[in-house]
């Protein structure tokens with residue numbers, strides 16, 4: 136007989152538990168980061184009866200979510216997200232047969248080997264992005280960065296298969312600039328990228344703990360639909376999202392001339408056996424939703440890091456000049472010689488993970504960890520933010536942006552190589568854990584490498600006005616909010632604009 140001792144955690148109120156403390160904090164990971172010093176690696180919270188265990192160290196997350204993944208791979212039931220279609224959406228669907236079919240198909244089209252086949256498209260998209268950063272002076276920086284995610288969208292929906300409209304034009308009459316910062320309603324735009332990004336926010340906002348009262352008091356779900364706006368909105372948005380995903384999927388399968396897109400591969404029955412046409416359309420849609428904001432958030436933080444740390448920028452550019460030179464653009468063949476650039480990719484993902492609390496894993500059986508009881512149905516939150524800034528792992532300067540932490544001196548011309556432990560290890564936990572680890576991580580790593588490398592090869596990045604701390608995102612969201620900053624891009628050598636223009640023409 137073991138006494139069922141729960142892990143330590145902040146004291147809550149009767150019935151409500153820690154609801155009020157959690158509802159009050161907008162970036163929950165910062166609150167958890169503080170509590171971690173008080174309560175240790177595994178911390179217990181209660182959301183009006185829902186058990187929550189926050190995993191504050193990589194060791195705890197690895198032990199539970201990876202080594203015991205057979206019983207830690209479910210997802211939580213979110214009533215609002217269910218109405219939105221979360222059971223068709225791989226990141227949010229419950230563990231079971233349907234998820235297994237999605238995951239198998241996702242892995243087949245995104246594994247490390249297949250990811251290499253998307254590299255030519257990724258190089259072209261990196262050029263289009265870099266050209267737009269330099270030459271498109273009319274769009275705001277964030278809009279340009281968001282378009283950078285077209286690298287991923289081209290992988291999923293084929294090169295330019297979706298007709299890209301003007302970002303500001305709206306279908307539902309609300310200009311994007313005036314769209315509310317909390318995504319309780321889906322805003323459709325004529326721009327597929329923006330629409331997909333809005334769908335992503337609709338989901339990540341719905342699953343943010345405490346965003347909807349009905350998640351805390353499920354009885355509210357029994358109120359008649361006519362009386363509850365959130366339910367009507369969610370049901371209408373499900374239909375809209377489904378229509379969009381099906382249209383994008385079918386258009387791509389019809390229009391992708393080069394037949395290299397992920398949709399075309401999915402349409403091939405062998406890879407996605409067990410999935411209906413609608414499930415395939417949702418799989419492609421949910422992959423793009425999972426890919427878009429995570430990639431553009433990471434690239435935004437890369438630019439932010441470059442204006443904060445001009446020395447890192449110079450260091451990387453010296454490496455690129457040595458390895459690539461100026462007469463051609465970087466390619467993936469340069470990757471193994473660009474150790475410093477690769478270290479920058481790792482460091483951005485460590486310093487500012489796009490989803491600082493990953494996505495909670497639900498435990499499927501009662502379990503014990505270091506003498507503490509973890510009841511079946513517990514929502515286990517990997518506190519990636521704190522893991523990535525663990526002083527015991529990264530040293531006392533873990534809060535700083537310093538790519539050198541992954542490198543060690545060598546006799547090579549570059550002067551350094553990866554430290555042995557980071558040659559194969561990510562060096563961060565930004566992609567999550569176990570059976571639910573990010574299925575798109577190989578494609579994401581490649582996109583980040585080639586985008587970052589091409590930008591640094593071609594452009595100098597400087598701040599424009601003082602950096603302010605206002606955030607660009609609704610604060611109650613799973614995604615890491617991007618600081619409101621602007622930067623100026625100038626060519627690094629006289630021929631840059633002409634070369635980019637030429638390459639861009641070729642790419643398009």
Ligand code: HEM
Nearest residue numbers: 226425426429430489493494566567568571573574575579
């Ligand atoms: C910088 C880019 C990215 C970051 C930081 C990121 C991060 C994450 C994280 C933290 C999770 C949850 C893992 C867990 O539950 O333990 C996840 C899941 C997922 N990611 Fe990514 N991701 C990125 C890019 C992508 C891309 C490019 C794709 C697709 C092409 C993608 C598709 C997915 C999917 C489908 C899941 C759900 C997996 C499942 O539940 O089985 N992600 N990602």
